[in-house]
Amino acid sequence: MSAELLVLVIVIVTALAFDFTNGFHDTANAMATSIATGALKPKVAVGLSAILNLVGAFLSVEVAATVAKGIVNLKGVGGQDLLLIVFAGLVGGILWNLLTWLFGIPSSSSHALFGGLIGATMAALGTSGVIWTAGKDAGVIGKVIVPAVLAPIVAALVAGIGTWLVYRITRKVKEKPKEEGFRWGQIGSASLVSLAHGTNDAQKTMGVIFLALVAHGTLSSKDSMPLWVMASCAVAIALGTYLGGWRIIRTLGKGLVEIESPQGFAAETSSAAIILTSAQFGLPLSTTQTATGSILGTGLGKPGAEVRWTVMGRMATAWLLTLPLSGLVGALCWWIAHMIGGLPGVLVVFAILIALAGYMYLRSRKNPIDTSNVNEDWEGGLTPPSELDVASESNSDSKSDSARPAKV
Amino acid sequence: MDTFTAILGSLGKVGAISLILGAGIPLVFAYGVRFWSMETAPAGAGQPAGRNQLGQALGILCFGIVSVAVIVGILYVSRDFIGHQFDLYILGAKKK
Numbered sequence: 032m033s034a035e036l037l038v039l040v041i042v043i044v045t046a047l048a049f050d051f052t053n054g055f056h057d058t059a060n061a062m063a064t065s066i067a068t069g070a071l072k073p074k075v076a077v078g079l080s081a082i083l084n085l086v087g088a089f090l091s092v093e094v095a096a097t098v099a100k101g102i103v104n105l106k107g108v109g110g111q112d113l114l115l116i117v118f119a120g121l122v123g124g125i126l127w128n129l130l131t132w133l134f135g136i137p138s139s140s141s142h143a144l145f146g147g148l149i150g151a152t153m154a155a156l157g158t159s160g161v162i163w164t165a166g167k168d169a170g171v172i173g174k175v176i177v178p179a180v181l182a183p184i185v186a187a188l189v190a191g192i193g194t195w196l197v198y199r200i201t202r203k204v205k206e207k208p209k210e211e212g213f214r215w216g217q218i219g220s221a222s223l224v225s226l227a228h229g230t231n232d233a234q235k236t237m238g239v240i241f242l243a244l245v246a247h248g249t250l251s252s253k254d255s256m257p258l259w260v261m262a263s264c265a266v267a268i269a270l271g272t273y274l275g276g277w278r279i280i281r282t283l284g285k286g287l288v289e290i291e292s293p294q295g296f297a298a299e300t301s302s303a304a305i306i307l308t309s310a311q312f313g314l315p316l317s318t319t320q321t322a323t324g325s326i327l328g329t330g331l332g333k334p335g336a337e338v339r340w341t342v343m344g345r346m347a348t349a350w351l352l353t354l355p356l357s358g359l360v361g362a363l364c365w366w367i368a369h370m371i372g373g374l375p376g377v378l379v380v381f382a383i384l385i386a387l388a389g390y391m392y393l394r395s396r397k398n399p400i401d402t403s404n405v406n407e408d409w410e411g412g413l414t415p416p417s418e419l420d421v422a423s424e425s426n427s428d429s430k431s432d433s434a435r436p437a438k439v
Numbered sequence: 440m441d442t443f444t445a446i447l448g449s450l451g452k453v454g455a456i457s458l459i460l461g462a463g464i465p466l467v468f469a470y471g472v473r474f475w476s477m478e479t480a481p482a483g484a485g486q487p488a489g490r491n492q493l494g495q496a497l498g499i500l501c502f503g504i505v506s507v508a509v510i511v512g513i514l515y516v517s518r519d520f521i522g523h524q525f526d527l528y529i530l531g532a533k534k535k
Contacts (some may be wrong), residue, residue, distance in 0.1 A: 051524060052484075087516065089520075090516065090517045090519070090520040091519075091520075092520055092522075092523045154499055164442070171530040172442075173446070174440065177446055181450060185450075185453065185454055185457060187456075188454075188458075189454075189457045189458050189461035189462055190461065190462075192458065192462045193461055193462035193464075193465040193466070194465075196462060196465060196466045197465050197466070197468075200469040200470055201469050201472055201473050202467065203473070204472060204476050205472050205476065208472065208475065208476040209472060209476070212468075212471070212475065212476070213468075213472065214470035216468050216505070217511050219505075220464075222508075222517070223509060223512045223513065226513065226516050227516050230516055232519075296465060296468065297462075297465045299463070300460075300461055300464050300465050300468075301457070301461035301465075302459035302461075303461075303512060304457050304460035304496045305453070305461060306459045306514065307512055307515055308453065308456050308457060308460065309453045309457070311444075311531065312449055312452040312453045312456060313449040313452070313453075314446065314449035314450060314452075314453045316453070323489075344534075410477070
């Protein structure tokens with residue numbers, strides 16, 4: 032296997048890894064509310080979402096050989112240079128996705144990828160490689176910053192009004208039929224969000240892999256998308272979705288607002304409506320920010336509901352840092368790979384990626400969140416109370432064994 | 440400045456359509472739940488309350504409207520795919 036081919040394989044593997052993180056990072060957007068209200072059992076929810084993502088991915092047609100079109104200008108570069116930029120950008124995106132997942136914060140996977148690519152492009156070509164502003168739906172301002180700022184506001188407004196109406200109309204309905212009725216509505220609207228996610232997000236990775244194949248010379252940009260690229264991207268995002276991203280699901284379903292099924296339904300319907308229609312009217316709003324804003328809105332719209340603003344503040348901070356930090360990582364990775372040069376450079380960065388990913392996975396095992404504890408009460412933080420008990424028990428065990436009754 | 444006004448224009452449209460669909464569908468669905476759970480007055484002491492026929496019919500109508508919206512949503516997501524496979528261009532699908 033030649034060095035060029037090996038680099039191509041590593042880039043494709045990294046792109047699929049990004050697609051996988053994209054899957055589990057965004058499961059919460061569609062399913063957090065259904066899991067929190069008990070409309071669906073956790074495993075059923077992620078299974079349904081995974082299948083819809085898989086189907087959605089195959090609905091993508093005519094994916095172009097582009098990556099972050101309108102955000103970075105990579106027309107002048109080709110071959111190994113282009114592969115290196117794309118690779119460094121992907122690594123930046125993956126690491127930011129993993130870090131935010133570790134802290135249980137929903138953040139846009141697309142923005143993480145854009146950030147990584149912007150950083151790598153700036154390192155390679157200087158600031159001229161980045162399209163900062165170019166009208167209302169291109170450039171960093173129009174495609175990333177404006178949608179990210181507006182999405183939560185529009186979504187919170189729509190979901191807030193929807194929630195208020197729903198509670199107002201059904202205030203005389205008994206609790207049981209109300210809960211049951213809205214559970215069904217919730218499942219329907221959440222499914223629509225999952226399907227749209229598969230179509231939009233898997234398509235982005237397909238574009239990245241296609242671009243890499245063109246850069247390597249395996250394909251020309253006139254070729255059609257090979258089936259194996261579509262299939263592997265579809266499977267990667269579906270597997271990621273099925274894995275679940277329970278830390279983020281917990282934050283969105285339990286942390287931000289305590290959700291009942293009428294609220295979950297209003298939130299998912301608002302998300303679905305905005306995600307499906309905003310692009311049509313020239314202002315595509317970010318999925319993650321829309322979903323988060325919708326859930327926030329249901330907390331504002333239901334009389335007497337509580338919104339945990341500290342949780343919202345942490346998310347907003349993470350959103351502000353997404354572009355700069357994933358960009359910094361992308362730039363550093365490009366620089367390391369470029370300094371070492373060729374295949375060894377790519378291998379070193381790949382090794383760094385694996386080491387950091389492994390480290391974050393191990394850190395996550397200190398307060399694991401899975402189907403068993405994802406819905407526990409939110410008591411001051413992401414870590415479920417049962418895990419806190421375990422931690423404090425093991426601490427006190429070492430201090431005063433005799434003071435505690437023996438466990439049977 | 441042009442960009443700013445263009446964004447404001449799009450924002451107005453997106454806001455309006457999102458509000459109509461994103462709050463309108465929950466509104467219809469909520470009426471569905473309310474009608475569906477309507478009960479007739481109990482016939483006598485100790486008798487259980489019966490189902491209200493008119494309520495049931497109106498409930499089904501509301502759920503039907505919501506179902507149509509969901510189906511249109513699914514078709515919208517798959518519009519390009521349908522266009523490609525069946526030469527049927529709906530909901531603004533891109534031509535081949």
